[in-house]
Amino acid sequence: MTRSRPAAPVLECRGVAKSFGGFAAANAIDLAVSEGEVVGVIGSNGAGKTTLLNIVSGHLKPTKGKVFFRGEDVTGVPSRTLARKGIARSFQVPQLFPTLSALENMMLALSLVAAPRKSILSRFDDADLATAARDALDHYGIADCADSLVSELPQGVRKLLDIAMATSAEPDLVLLDEPTSGVSSEEKSDVMQRLADRFAATGTTVVFIEHDMDIVRRYASRVVALTDGSVIADGPPEEVFAHATVADVIVGEPLPEGDA
Ligand SMILES: Nc1ncnc2c1ncn2[C@@H]1O[C@H](COP(=O)(O)OP(=O)(O)OP(=O)(O)O)[C@@H](O)[C@H]1O
Numbered sequence: 645m646t647r648s649r650p651a652a653p654v655l656e657c658r659g660v661a662k663s664f665g666g667f668a669a670a671n672a673i674d675l676a677v678s679e680g681e682v683v684g685v686i687g688s689n690g691a692g693k694t695t696l697l698n699i700v701s702g703h704l705k706p707t708k709g710k711v712f713f714r715g716e717d718v719t720g721v722p723s724r725t726l727a728r729k730g731i732a733r734s735f736q737v738p739q740l741f742p743t744l745s746a747l748e749n750m751m752l753a754l755s756l757v758a759a760p761r762k763s764i765l766s767r768f769d770d771a772d773l774a775t776a777a778r779d780a781l782d783h784y785g786i787a788d789c790a791d792s793l794v795s796e797l798p799q800g801v802r803k804l805l806d807i808a809m810a811t812s813a814e815p816d817l818v819l820l821d822e823p824t825s826g827v828s829s830e831e832k833s834d835v836m837q838r839l840a841d842r843f844a845a846t847g848t849t850v851v852f853i854e855h856d857m858d859i860v861r862r863y864a865s866r867v868v869a870l871t872d873g874s875v876i877a878d879g880p881p882e883e884v885f886a887h888a889t890v891a892d893v894i895v896g897e898p899l900p901e902g903d904a
Pocket residue numbers: 664668669687688689690691692693694695696
């Protein structure tokens with residue numbers, strides 16, 4: 645009888661470390677993320693959350709350790725190559741063209757996936773591309789904003805548009821750096837609910853950094869807590885939030901400016 649081997653985790657970090665000069669921003673991080681998990685990464689300012697995401701997304705090379713994507717060693721592989729392999733990432737500040745409409749932004753993102761070398765000017769005449777872009781906006785519940793200029797959109801819609809664009813290649817693993825930062829408290833839940841619905845529908849594995857602990861409690865299936873570049877707790881939200889240092893140092897601290 646042949647036995648199938650268990651599937652490799654979607655993401656695995658083994659002993660990942662990153663130093664800037666003599667300063668250790670990430671320290672011997674071990675992390676394995678399975679298919680379909682939604683992992684919230686929490687930690688105080690400067691704990692190493694973005695450094696970890698940058699290493700996984702190929703924006704930074706680790707000083708030590710290895711990163712595996714579906715069992716393949718991708719340590720130090722550049723972000724563009726990782727994007728083609730199925731890892732997408734959004735940044736804290738949306739990467740959008742403010743003088744174009746939401747639809748035009750989405751068309752650009754989709755056309756770069758479909759035909760990276762095609763002229764930019766020819767993209768806007770493509771009816772199929774416009775239809776696909778409208779559908780993509782609809783997946784995140786923002787199709788009614790298609791014709792608005794990005795500069796006129798509320799921050800929550802900008803965040804959703806940015807993530808819709810970052811995920812236009814239908815990645816297996818999505819890394820989100822503070823998907824609700826700068827979003828008003830009224831808009832936050834709506835933004836996260838739309839993201840959660842979309843990623844549940846596609847079965848996408850998600851790792852997101854978040855300072856708002858209510859959002860983490862509601863939307864993460866698992867929480868990883870970092871302090872001084874090291875993982876101090878990793879598990880179901882209720883367990884991690886019960887950890888003494890997490891409760892004192894991370895949950896106890898106020899939200900950064902603009903995130904309240
Ligand atoms: N390129 C760099 N050069 C030098 N130090 C850096 C660099 N990038 C990050 N650091 C330092 O590494 C530490 C971790 O930074 P990182 O951005 O990963 O923290 P974070 O947990 O994401 O914080 P925040 O919640 O404020 O975004 C910080 O002390 C930061 O100043």
